Amino acid sequence: xxxxxxxxxxxxxxxxxxxxxxxxxxxxxxxxxxxxxxxxxxxxxxxxxxxxxxxxxxxxxxxxxxxxxxxxxxxxxxxxxxxxxxxxxxxxxxxxxxxxxxxxxxxxxxxxxxxxxxxxxxxxxxxxxxxxxxxxxxxxxxxxxxxxxxxxxxxxxxxxxxxxxxxxxxxxxxxxxxxxxxxxxxxxxxxxxxxxxxxxxxxxxxxxxxxxxxxxxxxxxxxxxxxxxxxxxxxxxxxxxxxxxxxxxxxxxxxxxxxxxxxxxxxxxxxxxxxxxxxxxxxxxxxxxxxxxxxxxxxxxx
Amino acid sequence: xxxxxxxxxxxxxxxxxxxxxxxxxxxxxxxxxxxxxxxxxxxxxxxxxxxxxxxxxxxxxxxxxxxxxxxxxxxxxxxxxxxxxxxxxxxxxxxxxxxxxxxxxxxxxxxxxxxxxxxxxxxxxxxxxxxxxxxxxxxxxxxxxxxxxxxxxxxxxxxxxxxxxxxxxxxxxxxxxxxxxxxxxxxxxxxxxxxxxxxxxxxxxxxxxxxxxxxxxxxxxxxxxxxxxxxxxxxxxxxxxxxxxxxxxxxxxxxxxxxxxxxxxxxxxxxxxxxxxxxxxxxxxxxxxxxxxxxxxxxxxxxxxxxxxxxxxxxxxxxxxxxxxxxxxxxxxxxxxxxxxxxxxxxxxxxxxxxxxxxxxxxxxxxxxxxxxxxxxxxxxxxxxxxxxxxxxxxxxxxxxxxxxxxxxxxxxxxxxxxxxxxxxxxxxxxxxxxxxxxxxxxxxxxxxxxxxxxxxxxxxxxxxxxxxxxxxxxxxxxxxxxxxxxxxxxxxxxxxxxxxxxxxxxxxxxxxxxxxxxxxxxxxxxxxxxxxxxxxxxxxxxxxxxxxxxxxxxxxxxxxxxxxxxxxxxxxxxxxxxxxxxxxxxxxxxxxxxxxxxxxxxxxxxxxxxxxxxxxxxxxxxxxxxxxxxxxxxxxxxxxxxxxxxxxxxxxxxx
Ligand SMILES: [Zn+2]
Numbered sequence: 038x039x040x041x042x043x044x045x046x047x048x049x050x051x052x053x054x055x056x057x058x059x060x061x062x063x064x065x066x067x068x069x070x071x072x073x074x075x076x077x078x079x080x081x082x083x084x085x086x087x088x089x090x091x092x093x094x095x096x097x098x099x100x101x102x103x104x105x106x107x108x109x110x111x112x113x114x115x116x117x118x119x120x121x122x123x124x125x126x127x128x129x130x131x132x133x134x135x136x137x138x139x140x141x142x143x144x145x146x147x148x149x150x151x152x153x154x155x156x157x158x159x160x161x162x163x164x165x166x167x168x169x170x171x172x173x174x175x176x177x178x179x180x181x182x183x184x185x186x187x188x189x190x191x192x193x194x195x196x197x198x199x200x201x202x203x204x205x206x207x208x209x210x211x212x213x214x215x216x217x218x219x220x221x222x223x224x225x226x227x228x229x230x231x232x233x234x235x236x237x238x239x240x241x242x243x244x245x246x247x248x249x250x251x252x253x254x255x256x257x258x259x260x261x262x263x264x265x266x267x268x269x270x271x272x273x274x275x276x277x278x279x280x281x282x283x284x285x286x287x288x289x290x291x292x293x294x295x296x297x298x299x300x301x302x303x304x305x306x307x308x309x310x311x312x313x314x315x316x317x318x319x320x321x322x323x324x325x326x327x328x329x330x331x332x333x334x335x336x337x338x339x
Numbered sequence: 340x341x342x343x344x345x346x347x348x349x350x351x352x353x354x355x356x357x358x359x360x361x362x363x364x365x366x367x368x369x370x371x372x373x374x375x376x377x378x379x380x381x382x383x384x385x386x387x388x389x390x391x392x393x394x395x396x397x398x399x400x401x402x403x404x405x406x407x408x409x410x411x412x413x414x415x416x417x418x419x420x421x422x423x424x425x426x427x428x429x430x431x432x433x434x435x436x437x438x439x440x441x442x443x444x445x446x447x448x449x450x451x452x453x454x455x456x457x458x459x460x461x462x463x464x465x466x467x468x469x470x471x472x473x474x475x476x477x478x479x480x481x482x483x484x485x486x487x488x489x490x491x492x493x494x495x496x497x498x499x500x501x502x503x504x505x506x507x508x509x510x511x512x513x514x515x516x517x518x519x520x521x522x523x524x525x526x527x528x529x530x531x532x533x534x535x536x537x538x539x540x541x542x543x544x545x546x547x548x549x550x551x552x553x554x555x556x557x558x559x560x561x562x563x564x565x566x567x568x569x570x571x572x573x574x575x576x577x578x579x580x581x582x583x584x585x586x587x588x589x590x591x592x593x594x595x596x597x598x599x600x601x602x603x604x605x606x607x608x609x610x611x612x613x614x615x616x617x618x619x620x621x622x623x624x625x626x627x628x629x630x631x632x633x634x635x636x637x638x639x640x641x642x643x644x645x646x647x648x649x650x651x652x653x654x655x656x657x658x659x660x661x662x663x664x665x666x667x668x669x670x671x672x673x674x675x676x677x678x679x680x681x682x683x684x685x686x687x688x689x690x691x692x693x694x695x696x697x698x699x700x701x702x703x704x705x706x707x708x709x710x711x712x713x714x715x716x717x718x719x720x721x722x723x724x725x726x727x728x729x730x731x732x733x734x735x736x737x738x739x740x741x742x743x744x745x746x747x748x749x750x751x752x753x754x755x756x757x758x759x760x761x762x763x764x765x766x767x768x769x770x771x772x773x774x775x776x777x778x779x780x781x782x783x784x785x786x787x788x789x790x791x792x793x794x795x796x797x798x799x800x801x802x803x804x805x806x807x808x809x810x811x812x813x814x815x816x817x818x819x820x821x822x823x824x825x826x827x828x829x830x831x832x833x834x835x836x837x838x839x840x841x842x843x844x845x846x847x848x849x850x851x852x853x854x855x856x857x858x859x860x861x862x863x864x865x866x867x868x869x870x871x872x873x874x875x876x877x878x879x880x881x882x883x884x885x886x887x888x889x890x891x892x893x894x895x896x897x898x899x900x901x902x903x904x905x906x907x908x909x910x911x912x913x914x915x916x917x918x919x920x921x922x923x924x925x926x927x928x929x930x931x932x933x934x935x936x937x938x939x940x941x942x943x944x945x946x947x948x949x950x951x952x953x954x955x956x957x958x959x960x961x962x963x964x965x966x967x968x969x970x971x972x973x974x975x976x977x978x979x980x981x982x983x984x985x986x987x988x989x990x991x992x993x994x995x
Binding site for chain 2: 065066068069070072073076077080081083084085086087088089090091093094095096097098099100101103104105106110120123124126127128131135168169172173198199200202203221224225272275276279280281283284285286287289290293294297298300301304305308
């Protein structure tokens with residue numbers, strides 16, 4: 038019951054935060070364009086007045102890309118570093134904008150104003166950045182420990198069974214997935230707590246996040262599972278549909294752009310729904326707790 | 340007594356092997372060499388102990404003083420062998436392999452061991468002992484048969500590189516002493532008679548007479564065996580029947596290999612006269628249908644376009660992960676594919692390997708070329724057919740990968756490897772396999788050859804190409820064709836089908852592609868349309884203005900500039916498209932460095948294409964083959980948009 042209450046409240050608060058989501062969308066488009074626009078420029082100039090683009094009408098033809106020559110090879114070679122740069126920018130942007138979003142999602146928040154939003158962004162920035170860097174680092178280590186390492190060990194053990202590495206991969210990914218939910222919950226609880234507190238205290242926030250995740254595990258975990266599953270399903274559907282859709286007119290491509298950007302706006306909305314639901318859950322539990330326990334922040338000074 | 344028995348037995352074997360046919364009614368090849376081998380696998384010691392009776396018949400007019408044989412297991416004897424020097428070094432000496440000869444006699448008992456000399460005809464490497472030469476006590480006169488009996492022990496190498504063991508998995512190839520080929524003067528255009536017996540190289544291992552094989556293998560009962568022979572009988576043996584003996588017969592093949600592993604699941608299927616046996620790990624059972632489809636498609640395509648597969652048996656193996664070193668190898672009537680557990684259906688990689696390795700049954704097995712000296716005739720021609728088969732059955736644009744998001748044709752993967760190689764011009768295609776500069780062997784022998792064969796097909800057409808190969812098979816099956824023999828066939832068939840259309844012969848094509856190092860690159864440099872004063876032009880050039888209709892007033896002098904950027908000169912088609920929709924297709928011999936085409940037209944040129952159907956696949960850059968001043972930017976925009984969405988979703992998913 039608590040779960041659905043939190044999900045419903047989170048959803049309602051997400052609708053209220055639509056302007057903030059618009060900012061997330063716009064920030065993402067801007068940063069991604071830093072990589073995509075030069076690539077487009079390169080393709081345009083490398084293809085020049087060629088009609089080889091006919092071969093790209095039905096999708097990506099490897100032959101065309103290969104004939105782009107060394108320029109294309111350099112472009113591909115620079116892709117991993119470009120991606121890393123984007124991820125770093127993404128983390129910074131997320132730390133900044135989610136500061137405003139979490140503030141908007143509070144039950145006590147008044148009507149959305151740009152002024153309040155950016156004030157909250159600035160106030161929460163450093164704390165949110167530390168939280169997301171620490172949790173991201175933990176998730177990366179877990180990815181290696183829980184996913185990469187077991188597969189490597191099984192593959193090396195020469196057990197003779199060919200299905201063993203495959204089954205290991207499936208099991209260890211599932212394990213990583215479920216464990217990662219705990220840390221995402223921690224990050225969300227921590228940020229919800231930070232957004233509700235005036236003083237910037239990222240480590241106390243993380244401590245609170247862990248404590249709340251485990252003390253309210255039975256309601257928190259299923260909530261997060263539902264939210265992440267919906268996001269994953271949505272992403273999968275978008276990729277399946279967009280991947281197969283190859284419009285061949287200018288208008289069709291424009292429509293593709295619009296729809297894929299709406300899809301990304303929705304994806305950002307689903308993420309905000311996650312933030313909102315965890316915030317609601319925190320507030321529901323706080324209300325129940327107030328009568329039996331001292332304020333949470335004091336718990337962590339002990 | 341014993342000696343007499345041996346002589347009688349050897350003679351019986353020779354008569355039976357040379358005359359009696361078990362698999363095919365008539366011999367397909369001359370009976371020059373034959374082998375009877377009795378061998379036992381010791382899976383604990385990782386050895387194969389064998390005794391072999393073999394013969395070589397001097398069917399030439401030469402008096403031959405010596406015999407030469409391959410002892411290829413010795414490639415694994417020293418880290419400094421030619422084989423190991425050309426590939427990776429194995430540090431652990433306990434897993435080295437070797438072949439030890441305990442006795443080597445003529446049929447009359449004459450001991451040949453003191454006469455054994457190790458020779459290194461290819462590189463003089465003193466640490467290589469993969470070829471032996473034995474000066475015969477009495478020279479072999481024309482018609483003489485040299486019969487030998489050899490007892491040997493093979494210690495298999497522990498890191499499978501085509502042949503060897505891993506744990507309880509065995510793939511045994513290149514394992515017995517095998518005769519080289521004695522070539523009389525004139526054979527493959529050689530000036531004087533002599534043995535052709537090359538060392539074992541990392542990149543080449545096949546050149547042998549078509550032979551008969553009677554092979555008796557003894558292995559522990561639980562082992563499942565596959566071989567290049569037809570199973571004649573099977574019986575239990577040893578104490579408490581813990582071993583079994585399998586008797587195999589093979590005819591007209593150039594090598595005999597076998598595999599043994601307790602983990603194989605065995606499947607059989609039938610294609611016309613051919614019984615096909617597949618051995619693969621239990622875990623890959625779901626891929627059985629894919630594998631049989633690949634073999635049957637290849638049988639159908641090559642039978643229709645090249646010639647018949649003459650044997651009633653064929654065995655192929657998809658080695659388990661621990662035997663992956665044996666994957667992707669060809670031994671004519673047995674070959675190995677390559678796959679893995681849960682290989683997705685849209686990746687046609689297992690099919691590609693199966694099609695390729697089985698194709699060798701034709702271009703290495705039936706048309707037994709010299710892989711050491713003419714690798715392009717084996718790997719290159721075979722890669723060309725592999726790509727044709729893959730793209731024919733699995734999709735013209737998706738022979739290799741067929742996913743809604745990404746497709747790749749097999750012919751594209753071959754062309755790409757050649758076109759994108761920075762070394763594509765350092766060596767010609769006519770080179771001994773071991774002489775190719777580092778990193779160029781497969782790009783040149785497989786990929787460049789496949790690409791210029793496609794180019795040849797682009798010029799002479801698909802039907803004539805098939806005619807060429809049918810004729811090549813007809814003339815050279817179970818013989819040993821040389822490059823010139825193949826080119827002669829092309830010349831004859833092209834002449835028959837086209838007369839003098841391509842000149843007195845088509846040697847110019849091979850000079851450019853097979854023997855040349857140049858690249859091919861044609862480019863549409865520019866075009867323009869200049870509006871003319873109609874009345875004036877009409878008056879002056881009335882007879883040439885066929886396209887001017889009295890009703891239209893505008894008239895353009897249209898010029899097209901074409902460039903030849905590469906050294907290779909090939910005939911190309913030029914397609915010009917005008918704004919009123921009409922098109923002209925013309926031929927350019929492609930010889931000049933540049934060419935200007937001028938036409939008068941009452942509409943402007945909209946675009947120009949050289950080789951509009953991309954038939955000249957050697958052209959290293961298809962992008963500059965066409966030019967328009969209003970290019971279609973839609974695909975680039977679409978790709979960029981999808982790329983943007985992908986990045987957005989990706990970054991959003993990996994950030995909290
Ligand atoms: Zn091959």
